[in-house]
Amino acid sequence: MTDNQNLLAEQRRALILDEVRRRGGVRVNELTRRLSVSDMTIRRDLDALARQGVLSKVHGGAVPVVEASTHEPGFEAKSVLEPSAKDEIARAAAALVTPGTALALSGGTTTYALARHLLDVPDLTVVTNSVRVADVFHEAVRAGEVRRGAATVVLTGGVRTPSDALVGPVADRAIRSLHFDLLFLGVHGVSVEAGLSTPNLAEAETNTCLMRSARRVVVVADHTKWGTVGLSSFASLDEVDTWVTDGGLSGGTRAEVAEHVPGLVVAGEERA
Template sequence: MLAAQRQELILEQVRRTGGVRVADLVESLAVSDMTVRRDLDVLEHRGSLRKVHGGAVAPEGPRTEEPGFEAKSTRQEDEKHAIARAAAGLVEPHSAVGLSAGTTTALVAEYLADTPGLTVVTNSLHVAEVFHRTARPDQTVALTGGFRTPSDALVGPLALASIRGLNLDTLVLGVHGMHERAGFTTPNLMESETNRALVEAAATLVVAADHSKWGTVGISTIAPLDRCDVLVTDSGIPDAARAALSERVGRLVVTDVRPRTEQG
């Protein structure tokens, strides 16, 4: 296979899933580790991707670029399921939990659907749909009002009025990016304001973010890293990021990623 053909296959996978691992490319392309790394160097030089420890991710877009829910839902699927399962395990039965909008938090809702006695507050149409579908009589779900964003979050004055004055045991927060200086960020100013209100309402903040979010900076900061009590991410997180996060967040949980058929 010619180098140009390999590189196009690599880019196709990055576009489809949001990231690639060197080890996976070595196996799927039947080439050496060094060959894959040279291809990644070439593609990074062109601005087609961004190298991270052990692989590469899609290049960082403009700070206000906001992909839709469906586009984001196909990225890092196995990682998000592993993270969501671990994050859901941090929520106690019979507690008040907030779930922000996002593809990972929508999966957290799936894993919480059978948890007894929950009171759920969310500004996510997808999260509310999960609990509406399962309809446990011992669960209460409050969906904020508000304007709908591209990520299907409800934001604005109605959402803020619904959240302010609440006292949540735990908030599971999904983010667009996380950065050592900028903290946890989003590309949507109104969504940032709503998420900050959720953070203020929560006794414990759990952030659920896969490795591709590291180094990405949206226009608005939701919270600094040290506000996070537990960060749940996956084993693709670079070593330098692990070190930085371990120093700043209360607790770092790194999940092992397996195909969903093996996750149970």
């Protein structure tokens, strides 16, 4: 960790969270010494991170939140986590899209943010298993907000998950018959050991179908997804072409990811 006294609160909290996850827990006095800030500042940071649900406060410090691997938060619950990071990721991911592309967007709050940044890209064909993503395009058309050519949007059928994704045999059949230039994939968790994972077994199969139908796979996930493992793994890191993330991902983790993923794009920074 750094002794920089001028760290922004968001950067400082990202460092704290990374340390908690890496070491399995930290003490307040260690953080005040390493970050050269007051005891009160660290406690406010821990309070903020605890409200986000990404760590648990204990006497004198904090420990990681350990959730059941089958726990699947709803869309609204996830949408309030890391909103600025998700928007930065969405903006960087949108820069990878050229007019006329056939692309797929999986379910998730980050792909939902990405959809809003794609409204002005002309002549897109968008396939999605996300009710929320499809609504972004449909509502923009109704409101007359699409200025340079409306996207053609295909919403798969399927069974709706708590995160408003459509999964299951109906969705899988529709996806298998299609071919995408580009897939933007939101994930529940990412790690070297478990790869990409989700707490929903049916969603794991649908995500596998999406990946097999795409020429290029781009994961869009903020730094808090690193180290999280859901019930079902559906791909290894080596099957990902590009990961678009935010600056909260630590340098050590970036190096680890780079050993498996050819392209690492950190929103707001130079492409690695």
